Amino acid sequence: MKRNELKHAFKLAFPHTIPVLTGFLILGIAYGVLMSSKGYPVIYSVLMSAIAFCGSMQFVAITLLTTLFNPLEAFLLSLMVNARHLFYGISMLEKYKGFGKIKNFLIYTLCDETFSLVSSVTPPENVEKKYFYFAISFLDYSYWIIGTFLGGVLGSFITFNTTGLDFVLTALFVVLFIEQIRIKQNRVYGFLGIALGILSLILFGASNMVIPTMISVLIVLLVWRKWVCN
Template identity: 35%
Template structure:
């Protein structure tokens, strides 16, 4: 899993320097933010001087899934307050996938913490290396920012496969993106997130209120 971080971290670091940000910005972001996909979005927001409130809202919308991860993540096995604080901070998709599987039920809190620490180190090291190597890439080279698009495309395809016939969900996501593009092109990401979240909540309420037939 850690090795899977390398190509994405290298792309992120290279994109940082190609966006005219200092090379150390990649490592600092990896250590403090540790948000993966959101860090790619953050590059564009920083370089275009997006207001801090918009950045905070985007971070919330992208990472709100972690609130639900915490419901089943084995944080109770970590006993120290400092360990719990770091484990909560370093919770990512990969750590959740590894620590909640069947074979991880016997893992101690120390092993969970080491898992999260090494994933954090993999991301930080690969991002920093990518930034240092990115300084050697000529400015005429383009397409590094497509790494984020490719990441989301793969995640979307995997999600659609796992829906098992639930076509309304990807359809709702597509409609939300199209509506945001047409109505608020300058704030497409936030608008699409908001529309999609509102649509999911409305569908959930409608499903709950729908009478069941025995």
């Protein structure tokens, strides 16, 4: 019975993950190619994606792995790059409540794209929520690993200029953002995020704007929820 429920959940979840599928395959291939261009075999790229699974930080890690290693600098940089997951995790506590052992996997595989889907897609009535969310998380996780594997293999046989490949990560975020603001009720939050991002850019500069932007967005949304939505 459980196997049938999971199969049904994957069937219903797959159409929602198609944008992530296309983005992660391209992005994963780019990452695999970049790793290969630095001399790392396919298995290292795949293990990095399967264990670390941190998208943008994996691209940053390529530089860290190919220069003089500084553990403290790597830790602080990882913390800053992935600080946004603190906010994602907090917002998912209630949604993932009571999911049992599946919750551990959902937490481990939570990324920007999965968060975007899980927070905006309502599970169909004929499927259990935890299986539906598990299917989305597992599919997105698999797309990234498969893309990395393909990129590592291609990078072993094809040599070309890899300059600009890491921009596909930014492109994927833009596509996901556009998909979100196409929904009318999400537009005010989307443009609010843009405004606060620009303000943080002006005040803190491009290299220090991410964390101030996330904190300001959280504060504004909390105030909005308290005074406007109640």
